[in-house]
Amino acid sequence: MSEYQYFEFQALERPLGREEQEQLRSLSTRARITATSFTNTYHWGNFRGEPRRMVERYFDAHLYVTNWGTHRLMLRLPEQRLPLRTVQPYCLDERVEAWDTRTHIVLDLTSEDEGGDWAEGADDSLTALIGVRGELAAGDLRSLYLAWLSALSAWELQDDDEEEYQAVTEPPVPAGLADLTAPQQALADYLRVDADLLTIAAQSSPAVPEPTAKPTKKELQRLIAALSAKEKDGFLLRLALGPEPRLHTELLHRLRATTTPATNPGSRTAAHLLDAAYTRRTERRRREQRRQAEARAQHLTALANDAESVWRQVEAHIATKQTNAYDRAVTLLRDLRDACDHVGSGANFRQRITRLRETHQRRPGLIHRLNTHNLR
Numbered sequence: 262m263s264e265y266q267y268f269e270f271q272a273l274e275r276p277l278g279r280e281e282q283e284q285l286r287s288l289s290t291r292a293r294i295t296a297t298s299f300t301n302t303y304h305w306g307n308f309r310g311e312p313r314r315m316v317e318r319y320f321d322a323h324l325y326v327t328n329w330g331t332h333r334l335m336l337r338l339p340e341q342r343l344p345l346r347t348v349q350p351y352c353l354d355e356r357v358e359a360w361d362t363r364t365h366i367v368l369d370l371t372s373e374d375e376g377g378d379w380a381e382g383a384d385d386s387l388t389a390l391i392g393v394r395g396e397l398a399a400g401d402l403r404s405l406y407l408a409w410l411s412a413l414s415a416w417e418l419q420d421d422d423e424e425e426y427q428a429v430t431e432p433p434v435p436a437g438l439a440d441l442t443a444p445q446q447a448l449a450d451y452l453r454v455d456a457d458l459l460t461i462a463a464q465s466s467p468a469v470p471e472p473t474a475k476p477t478k479k480e481l482q483r484l485i486a487a488l489s490a491k492e493k494d495g496f497l498l499r500l501a502l503g504p505e506p507r508l509h510t511e512l513l514h515r516l517r518a519t520t521t522p523a524t525n526p527g528s529r530t531a532a533h534l535l536d537a538a539y540t541r542r543t544e545r546r547r548r549e550q551r552r553q554a555e556a557r558a559q560h561l562t563a564l565a566n567d568a569e570s571v572w573r574q575v576e577a578h579i580a581t582k583q584t585n586a587y588d589r590a591v592t593l594l595r596d597l598r599d600a601c602d603h604v605g606s607g608a609n610f611r612q613r614i615t616r617l618r619e620t621h622q623r624r625p626g627l628i629h630r631l632n633t634h635n636l637r
Contacts, residue, residue, distance in 0.1 A: 265328035268292075268308055269387050270299040270320040273394070274339075275502055281319060285310075313369070317362050322394060324387045330374040332451050334390060340366045341495050342398040342515075350432035350527075351405040356412030368397075370408045372452040373415065390451060392444030399515040402435040402524060403445050410462060411452035417535055426532035431462070433524035437469035438462055457545065458538040465525060476516070484516040564600035571597045572613065584626055591630045598636065611637075 276296035277285070285294050288310040292301035299320070301308065316323050316335045325333035345366050348359040358369040393404040409432055417426075438459065441449065449459065476484065485493065496512055564571065571593055578590035594614065601610035614636055621627050631637065 264304060265326075266303040266308070267324070267326045268299070268301045268303075268312070269324040270312075270315060271322045271387055271391065272297045272319060273321040273391075274499065277319060285315075285319065288315075313367070316367055317365070322387055322391055324390065332372040332374075332453070334368075334370045334448070334451065336368045336370075336394045336397070337365050338368075338394060338398050339364060339495055341491050347402070348405060351402075351409045353409055353412035354416060356415055357405075357408045368405075368408075370411075370448075370452060372411050374453055389447035390444060392442065393448050395511045396442065396444065398511055401437075401442075402433070403437055403441065404448050406432065406435050406438065406462070407441075407445060407449050407454050407459070408452060410458055411449075411454045413531055413534065414453070414455050414458060416531075426535060427530050429531040431527035431529050431531065431534060433527050434462070434465050435524045436467045438466035440469060455538060455542075457542040458534060461534055461537040461541060465529065467525060476513075481516065488515075558603065561596075561600040561603040564596060565604040565606065568597060568601065568606075568610075575617075579621060579624070579627060582624070587627050587630050590627070591634055591636065594631075594636050595634055 278296075282294050282296065285292070285299055289301050289308065292299055299315075312323050312325065312333075312335060316337050321337045323333070323335040325331065340361055343366055345359060345361045348366065348368065351357055352359055356371050360367055397404055492515075496508070499508055575590045575593050575597075578586040578593070598607070598610055598614075601607045614631075618628065618631060618637065
């Protein structure tokens with residue numbers, strides 16, 4: 262399989278000027294560059310640009326996907342809307358990183374998995390993920406906690422030191438982990454967040470308050486007054502710079518965030534979360550195995566009760582003298598053997614299979630298939 266790398270960048274707060282687009286063109290002659298985006302795919306070679314610098318200077322979001330298992334998402338937000346001190350508790354190793362520039366904060370979220378879950382085009386779009394940026398700007402920190410869970414799972418795979426896990430406490434737990442938004446669920450999938458670990462983490466996450474009706478003018482005045490002067494200036498500046506499709510929604514999210522607590526203090530250790538997730542995963546798999554065994558038993562009982570019909574189907578397939586029909590006959594016989602053994606009529610099945618072999622002994626293709634699957 263050839264190498265595959267996909268790069269996508271998006272500018273959301275302001276379009277790129279002509280000079281900036283020319284600067285980006287110097288990094289790649291093949292990339293598709295517009296006033297709001299930069300995309301390129303590599304099947305050989307490598308990208309000359311440095312994604313961190315590009316996000317710091319030009320773009321508000323970056324996606325990177327490879328066929329060797331790398332999933333990376335970078336987001337840039339004005340620091341006044343998401344201070345670095347708010348993000349730092351969620352940083353873990355190189356999987357969740359954050360730093361500030363003069364005016365912005367940059368998040369760098371990474372998941373690595375060499376297990377082969379890649380399919381070209383499946384994850385190659387910022388569209389499903391970009392909504393988390395507006396949610397973070399509005400004070401919804403669930404995406405940060407999801408990234409921390411993803412990093413915790415990766416850390417567990419790399420290091421089995423129980424003492425270290427005991428020493429690490431989870432970051433603040435946002436409300437609503439049991440009821441993710443569509444962008445947050447897409448992020449959980451993209452970062453390969455373990456479903457059992459997320460379920461355990463959500464046990465300490467309060468429910469998100471029911472959305473209220475559209476606020477009245479008087480309510481909006483009160484909520485706006487609660488914002489800091491710096492934050493209000495930021496929204497006004499963005500409005501003055503030109504159309505920004507998500508600005509209205511983001512402002513409403515931010516105003517609602519001023520009225521509800523966003524998080525609970527984190528109190529559980531990494532060891533507690535991982536152990537509880539392991540217990541839940543083990544119990545879930547046992548339940549699933551029992552369910553499958555019960556379904557299999559019901560299927561075998563029904564098949565044994567319909568044995569005569571199955572034998573007629575087998576004879577019909579054999580009568581065609583076609584190899585693919587022989588394969589279908591053998592598949593039916595294997596299932597019927599298991600069904601007869603299940604209900605205690607295995608001896609009768611073996612008597613009939615012996616007669617079938619004698620009847621069709623001059624058909625080597627059929628006999629070979631019967632021998633291969635020990636149907637005798």
